[in-house]
Amino acid sequence: MSSLRTRARDADRNALCNALDAAYAEGQMDGAEHRERTATALRATTLGELKALVADLQLERPIALLPPDRPQRSRGTRWAGVLVALALLGVGFGVGHAAARSSAPATVAAGETAAAGRQVAPVVVTPAGLHTPEGFGRLVDDLRSRLGTAVVADATIYPDYAVLTVPVEGSPGRAQSYTYRGGLDGPSPAGTRDADQPVVDLATIDAATALGLVAGAPESLKVPDPTSRYLIIDDEGTGPRIAVYASNEYGETGYLEARPDGSIVAVHPHEAR
Numbered sequence: 001m002s003s004l005r006t007r008a009r010d011a012d013r014n015a016l017c018n019a020l021d022a023a024y025a026e027g028q029m030d031g032a033e034h035r036e037r038t039a040t041a042l043r044a045t046t047l048g049e050l051k052a053l054v055a056d057l058q059l060e061r062p063i064a065l066l067p068p069d070r071p072q073r074s075r076g077t078r079w080a081g082v083l084v085a086l087a088l089l090g091v092g093f094g095v096g097h098a099a100a101r102s103s104a105p106a107t108v109a110a111g112e113t114a115a116a117g118r119q120v121a122p123v124v125v126t127p128a129g130l131h132t133p134e135g136f137g138r139l140v141d142d143l144r145s146r147l148g149t150a151v152v153a154d155a156t157i158y159p160d161y162a163v164l165t166v167p168v169e170g171s172p173g174r175a176q177s178y179t180y181r182g183g184l185d186g187p188s189p190a191g192t193r194d195a196d197q198p199v200v201d202l203a204t205i206d207a208a209t210a211l212g213l214v215a216g217a218p219e220s221l222k223v224p225d226p227t228s229r230y231l232i233i234d235d236e237g238t239g240p241r242i243a244v245y246a247s248n249e250y251g252e253t254g255y256l257e258a259r260p261d262g263s264i265v266a267v268h269p270h271e272a273r
Contacts, residue, residue, distance in 0.1 A: 004048030010251035015063050016041045016050045023057045024156070025163050027177040027188035031154040031232060042253065130180075131159045131214055131229070136207040139180055143202065146184045150202040153193060154234035167199060198235035205233060209262045210242050217246040221254030222269040241265070 017038055024034040037053050044050045054063070129135035139162060143150045153165040153175050161181045168174040173195035176187035210231060218226050226246040233242055240260050247253040257265040 004046065004051065006047045008044050008047055008050055012047060012050055013041055013044060014251055016044075016053060019054055019057070019059055019063055022060060023054070025161070025179060026058075027179075027186075028057055030165055030175070030177075030191065030193070031156060031163075031234065034156075035232075129159070130157050130162055131211055133207040133211065136205075136211065138182075140202050142180070142184055151199050152202060152233075153197060153199055154232060155200075155202060156230060156232050158228075158230045165193075167193065198237060200233055200235050200240045202233065205240070205242070205260055209260065213242060213244045213256065213258055213262065217244050217254070217256070220256060220267060220269070221246050222271075223248055223252050223254050225249075 020029075020034060020037050020041065023029060024031070029037070041050060041053055044053075130139055136157070139157070140150045143152075143164070147166065151167070153167055155165075156163045161179060164178045164180060165175050166178060166187070168176055168190050171190075173192060174190040175193040176190050178184050178186035178188075210233070213220075214229050214231055217229055218224055221244075223246040226248045228248075229244070229246045231242055231244045233240065235241060242258045242260060243255060244258070245253070245255040252270040254268055254270040256267045259265060
């Protein structure tokens with residue numbers, strides 16, 4: 001049986017990152033914490049380090065690759081290793097390793113009337129196609145229709161769904177999470193945020209420019225045949241930023257950061273070991 005000291009494989013890291021993605025989509029953590037934990041997971045060397053990253057999360061199903069809890073090993077001890085790892089890594093961005101979810105989004109049945117669709121909240125369609133200008137535009141329009149604004153603290157956009165962190169109106173020190181799958185679902189219970197953190201109006205983002213970066217990710221990030229590509233739009237105090245992440249089935253990952261006009265700030269391609 002594997003122990004917490006057993007060396008981690010790429011398969012273990014990938015499974016852990018998938019669990020982190022799912023927890024993020026469910027609102028169990030914000031975008032910054034998701035990036036920190038993902039960065040730590042991709043650099044983990046033992047199963048113990050990986051397990052510590054999900055010790056406080058509600059997982060839909062156990063991660064079979066990780067060893068079971070041992071009574072003598074307290075969660076506080078496990079988290080000590082994570083805190084040390086995060087201190088060494090800093091709070092910079094790591095490479096996200098998202099993967100397609102096991103469950104497919106619901107579809108609107110053929111022949112269903114528009115009136116019937118409006119009786120269901122949210123209305124979910126598939127494929128959402130959010131990595132197309134049309135899909136991105138629909139996301140912005142639906143967000144403004146539901147909330148009256150497209151201003152977000154951050155947005156993580158996958159091909160078929162998005163996770164949006166939105167400041168609470170009148171309470172800039174709080175934010176709520178929404179999930180978008182052809183319709184806006186949420187919000188999650190409000191959590192705290194830095195009231196001074198800048199926000200981004202998604203309506204000001206040129207979809208063609210942002211999605212062009214996503215389309216070119218396999219070449220620019222040296223990640224052939226990616227199985228996952230997503231982008232994060234936020235502002236860390238230096239102006240709106242677009243971060244593009246790509247990964248494939250071999251655990252090869254890379255990410256880049258750019259401005260809304262397409263100018264590249266940094267590129268972190270996959271480096272062969």
